[in-house]
Amino acid sequence: MTAVSDTPAPVPEPLGSADLAADLDAADLRSEPLRRLWGEEADDALARGMREPILRAIAGDSGVLATLGRLLMLGMPQPRVAVDDALPRLGVEGLIALGLATADADTVTPAALLRPQSFVDADGVGEWWIASDLDEVALDGALPADHVLGVGGASRTLAETIVPIEVDRALDLGTGCGIQALLVARRARTVVATDISARALAFAELNARLNGVTNIEFRLGSMFDPVEGEAFDLIVSNPPFVITPRVDGVPAYEYRDGGLVGDALVEQFVRTAPAFLTVGGIAQLLGNWESRAGVAGLARLDAWVPADLDLWVIEREQLSPLGYAELWIRDGGTTPRDPEFTPLLTAWLDDFAAREVISVGFGYVLIRRPSAGSGIEQADAAPIRRMEKLSQPVSNVGTALAIGLAAHDVLTEGVPATLVTASDVTEARHLLPGNDDPSVIELRQGSGFARTVNVDPALAAFVGACDGELTVGQIVAALADLFEVPLGDLWSELEPRIRALVFDGLLVPGE
Template identity: 85%
Template sequence: MTAVSDTPAPFPDPLLTAALAADLDSADLRSEPLRRLWGEEADDALARGMREPILRAIADDRGVLATLGRLLVLGMAQPTRAVADALPRLGVDGLVALGLATRKGDDVIPTALLRPQSFVDADGVGEWWIASDLDEVALDGPLPADHVLGVGGASRTLAETVVPVQVDRALDLGTGCGIQALLVSRRARSVVATDISARALAFAELNARLNGVTNIEFRLGSMFEPVAGEAFDLIVSNPPFVITPRVDGVPAYEYRDGGLVGDALVEQFVRTAPRFLTPNGIAQLLGNWESKAGVAGLVRLEAWVPTDLDLWVIQREELSPLAYAELWIRDGGTTPRDSAFTPLLTAWLDDFAARGVTAIGFGYVLLRRPAAGDDAEPLRRTERIAQPVSNVGAALGAGLAAHDALAHGVPATLVTAPDVTEARHFLPGNDDPSVIELRQGGGFARTVNVDPALAGFVGACDGELTVMQIAAALADLFEVPLDELWAELEPRIRSLVRDGLLVPGE
C-alpha cells in the first residue's frame, strides 16, 4: 500500500486566506502573466509534466512573480526572505499556519501547490486559485494514497459537460479540491460539497475562501450519506470511478478509487442518484463501465437506470484491459522503468481476466427525473462519440429541450442551426451529388448523410414557412403524394431535431 501524506491537511483560516488572496492578487499570480513570464512553450511543457523549461526561463529572475511561481506553481523550496517579500500581508508564518508550507533552515518548503485555473462558462470568463497536494513532478515519485488532485483532465471534462442551468440547490459529490463546486456555485443559490476524504474537504474549503465564494457547504461522508433525505436540482460528480484490483500491493488512491470492485461505484451512483433529484432535476457524472460476460458496457449501464428516468450516455473512448491498466498505473506516478510496474500490471490484468472483462468504456452520464405529471416517453439514449466535441453542456441542454419539444410532435416551424453546413460530393462527370452531408460545427460535431428531399427540407427551414408548407412544396417538386413523403421525412426530421441540426422556431 502506498504511504499517506506526511504533511497535514490545510487549515483554511478566514483571515489568513484573505491575506493570501490579497498577496496573490497584488503579485498578479494568474495564468496569462505567468505564461508571459516564462513563455508559452515552457507553460505547455509543464502541462506535460516537465518543469525544466520554466526553470531555465526564469533562472535569473528574483522578482515576486517568479518566486511565487517556483514556490506555489512548481512546488519548489524558496529562500525565506524572498517569500516574505512576495507575501507581505500573509508572511511566511501565515503560509505555514495555513498548512501550505514548512520552514527548513533559510528556506520555505511548499507542502501544496497553488495554481491559477481559468474557466469559461455562460456568465463569462474567470479564474480561480486552486490549491492541491504536490504532484508527482514536485514529489519526484509516486503519489501518496490520500493525494488530493488539482484540476486535471477529468475535472475539465466534467466542467465542460454540465448543463448550464440556474438552480436553487446543487450537490457536488466527491468534490476533491472543490473545482466543480466552485463552478456550479456561479449558477446555484446554494451548493453542498461532499467527500469521503477530510483532507480533500480542507483543500476545497480553502479554495472556496481563497476565491471569495460563500455559498458552498462542506460535508464529510461517503456517496450520498451526508445528504440523506435531501433533494437537489443539480447533482454533479467526478467520482473515484477508476477500476482498481482489490489485492495487496495495489495502491488505492482516494482521489480516484472508490474502494469497490469493478464498475460497482458507477452502478451505485446511477441507481441511487435519482432518489436525490427534485422533479426535472439533473444528475451528471463521469465514469467507467466494463464490458464483460459478453454484455457491452453501455448495455449494462442502461440496465442500472430505472426506465421512468431520462438517460443519456455518451461513451468517449473504450480501452482494452492492458491499455486501461497502463494508463492508471502511470497516473499514479509509476512508469515501466520502476520495479513496481510489472507487479501492478499483473494484478490489473489478473483482475480483469478473473471477472471476464474485455473492455472498459469511459464517458459522460446524464440522468433526469421527469417533472411532476410528465407522462412523456423518457429519453433513453446511449451512443459512442469519438470525434472532438465542444460546448458539450450547452449541447446536452439543447438535446433535453429538443426531446421535450418532440414529445408533442414535430414543432410547427423549424430553423436550421447556425453551425450547420452542407457538403455535396460528386462523381466525375456527374451533375447529381452521390453524397450529401449535413455537418454540425459545434456540440457533438455530427455528420449526417441525407437525400435530396431531406437536404431540400433543411435548406428551406429559415422560420418563414411551416414544416408542413415545406413538405407540401417538396411533394409537388418531387411529384410524390404528401403523405408518402411525410412518412419518409418525419422520423429523419425528428432525428435532426434530437441531434440539434434543426431547432424549433419562435
C-alpha cells in the same frame, strides 16, 4: 499499500485566506502574466510534467512573480526573505498557519501547490486560484494514497459537460479540490460539496475562501450518506471511478479509487442518484463501465437506470484491459522501468480476467427525473434512452446536452410549426466525376457534438428551406409537389428524421 501524506491538510482560516488572496492578486499570479514571464512553450511543458523549461526561463529572476511561481506553481523551496517580500500581507508565518508551507530560518518549503485555473462558461471567462497537494514532479516520486488532485483532464471534462442551468440546490459528490463546486456555485443558490476525504474537503474549503465563494457547504462522508433525505436540482460528480484490483500490493488512491470491485461504484451512483433528484432534476457524472463476455458496457449501464427516467450516455473512449491497466499504473507514477510495474500489471489483468472483462468504456452519464412540464408523463411520450459512442472532438458539451433535453421536451408536443437551421450547420455534397447528382449529402455540425448526418435530397431540401418563415407543413407540401410523391408518404419518411435533427440541435424551433 501506498503511504499517506506526511504533510498536514491545509487550514482554511478565513482571515489568512483573504490575506493570501489579496497578495496573489497584487502579485498578478494569473495564467497570462505567468505565460508571459516564462513563455508559452515552457508553460505547456509544465502541463506535461516538465518544469525545467520554466526554471531555465526564469533563472536569476528574484522578482515577486518568479518567486511565487517557483514556490506555488512548481512546489520548490524558496528563500524566506523573498517569500516574505512576495506575500506582504500574509507573510511566511501566515502561509505556514494555512498549512501551505513549512519553514526554517532561511528557507520556505511548500506543502501544497497553488495554481491559477481559467474557466469559460455561459456567463463568460474567469479564473480561480486552486490549491492541491504537491504532484509527482514536486514530490519526485509516486503519489501518496490520500493525495488531493488539482484540476486534471477529468475535472475539465466534467466541467464542460455540466448543463448550464440555474438551480436552487446543487450537490457536488466527491468534490476533491472543489473545482466542480466552484463552477456549479455560479448558477446555484446553495451547493453542498461532499467527500470521503477530510483532506480533500480542507483543500476545497480553502479554494472557496481564496476565491470569495460563500454559497458552498462542505460535508464529510461516503457517497450519498452526508445528504440522506435531501433532494437536489443538480447533482454532479467526478467520482473515484478507476477500476483497481482489490488485492494486496496494489496502491489505492483516494482521488481515483472508490474501493469497490470493477465498475460497482459507478453502478452504485447511477442506481442511487435518482432518489436524491427533485422533479426535473439532473444528475451528471464521469465514469468507467466494463464490457463483460457477451454484455456491452453501455447495455449494462442502461439496465441500472429505471425505464421511466431520462438517460443519456456518451462513451468517449474504449480501452482493452491491457491499455486500461497501463494507463492507470502510469498515472500513479510507476513506469515499465520500475520493478513494481510487472506485478501491478499482472494484478490488473488477473482482475479483469476473473470478471471476463473484454474492454472498459469511459464517458459521461446524464440522468433526469422527468417533470410535468416535460410532457413525459403523457401516455404516448417516452423518456430519453440514448446510449451512443462519439469519438470525434466535441465542444460546449453542456450546452449541447441542454439543447437536446429542451428539444426532447418540445417534441413531446409534436414537431414544431416552424424550424430554423442552426447557425453552425453546413452542407457537403460528394459527386462522382462527371456526375451532376451527388452520391452523398452530409449535414455537418460545427459545435457541440460535431455530428455528421447523411441525408437524401428531400431532407437536404427541407433543411435548406428552414429559415423560420415557412411552416414545416408548407415546406413538406412544396417538396411533395417537387418530388411528385404523395404528401402523406413523404411526411412519414421525413418526420422521424426531422425529429432526430431537432434533438441533435441541427434544427431549432422557430420563434
